[in-house]
Amino acid sequence: MVRFAALLPLAALIACAPVPGVDAGGSASTGGALFVANKFGNSLSKIDLASGREVARVDSCANPHELATSPDDAHVALACYGGTSVDLFRTSDLARVKRIELGENARPHGIVWHPNGDIYASAEGRKSIFWIRNPMADDAETFEFGTGKDGTHMLAVSPDARHAWTVDMGSKTVTLVDLLTRRAPRSVEVGEEPEGIDLAPDGETLWVSARGSDMAFALDPQTLEVRHEVATGDFPLRLAIRPQGDVAVTSNLADGSLTVIDLATAKPLRTIAVSSRAEAEDRQQVTIVWSDDGSRVYAAETGSDTIAEVDYASGRVLRRLATGDGGDGLAIVD
Template identity: 70%
Template sequence: MAAALPAVLLSACAPATLVPAHDANASRDTLYVTNKRGNDLSVIDLESGKEMRRVETCANPHELALSPDGTHLAVACYAGTRVDILATAGLEKAASIELGENARPHGIVWHDNGDIYVTAEGRKSIFRVKDPVGPKPETFEFSTGKDGSHMLAVSPDACHAWTMDLGSGTVTLVDLLTRRAPRSAVVGVEPEGIDLSPDGTVLWVSARGSDTAIELEPMTLNVRREINVGRFPLRLAIRPQGDVAVTSNLADGSLTVIDVATGEPVRTIAVSSPEEAQTRFQVTILWSDDGQRVYVAETGTDTVAEIDYASGTLLRRIKVGDGGDGLAILSAGAHGAD
């Protein structure tokens, strides 16, 4: 008779249904941007496009994630060993989660079940942080066994996670329930970007060295299709509505739009010219919740480009701090808006 699984692992596949709290006084959308060279966080009023505040963070902050109820932000401290959590109301530090020697946390997801999942690039692992803003947060480490586990996606039921492993050139599937050995596959050349469809059935990755985007079967990692996109596709993000994905093409300043159903590229959105792209250094991309806007961090010029998705029009460039990279949006009415 098989031994019973520990309760902590069983709970990994039992996402809570969280109902966001609301604040009647919050009337504007807020963009948060981690500035990796400035070691701080920009707080942008999206109605005006103006920076309202800038607060100090840890050294070299990269990715960040917003809690499901909008009350907290989690910042991956890439030059260090911890995840810092800030309250969106006031931006005071609410917690600091230590991940251990040489962690170098990067990719981060704050799941609907309330837990945080984060890559620890220097430890070849993923961490799950349970009850991150509670009185006694708990951390659980899952090995990827691969070098440079960098970006991250987590299934809707929190049973599985996928990493892009820069050093090994692989995508890795990690079982968060049974801890069976991770499964890895070599994909493209220098794969880095990754995203999972909202229903968990479609996994896309981007390979910056081969200028391709690749659709994988999530559980087997078998390649379904591989397509050519723009030059040096550093990131990939699927629209919240699940119909299209976009790649952030650093070398030519464009976004390639991919039809998720057919796997075909359907259009290219020019964010900057190929000449401008060499200095803008386009990196992270983020969709608005309604899928009408795409935000693109241009870390070389300390700007975030706002694009109207339907028309492909560049609406404006928003000035942020030194080396703006990680992005998160707190929608109007969510509790804790600054």
């Protein structure tokens, strides 16, 4: 039986031409910080983007994965995929300030720190997602919504926080969850092993990448009808929409590339070679994140313990930033 209920509140126990609309100058990053979850090293890193140096690294939980920063950039939330909690750290010094337990076998993975101040996280081991209300407060509350699907992995949340969407790799589905009612979740099959997901800034189109299909799909967020299919590079694990809402990129692990998709036309624009196909197996490119101004893409290379900084306009890799063992989840404060 599919579970879908807000459970009792739990006190938190804690090679390319310039692209229209972007600067083609390719200037170096001037500030901000990149946060990296090092899944093999069980640690969290902070990289200063002005110098390109790792300025802090602290122990985290087991097998940390995705990251999300708070709306005020003061904290970063870490999904503890090897455990049962979401851990909160200060961005200034990486001091852990809170641990929010989600329950037995949670294995949280995807995470969103919404502009409304609440955190949403997938719990793969429980086939569910969690809504953590007022996460920094002493009386923070946690609510669970079942998907009933295997491999509930990454997620997206609507701008009004009424709905969330997950990709369920084991079930080959995308699931829509209504966060404000007890309406049953709706799921549809989308490609083979859907894993990447992002919602257009206007909330009108849901984009999903299916790594087993080498495809990206544009879906109606409410009906989950597939509107468009777009061929990508090989094994697109992640999909991230540029903050300006004009393009998305997929992170293609097997060939080390990024596929740039024009969201208005739902067609591929170009391919950015972050590494060669021969290098891809060793580098293991996974998570991607955009700078807020859309001028940079950062791609985690888990196998080589590096983060590639890519100039979007030119497609050039500007530098590779060293991180801890198995850098994967990324978050940025510009």
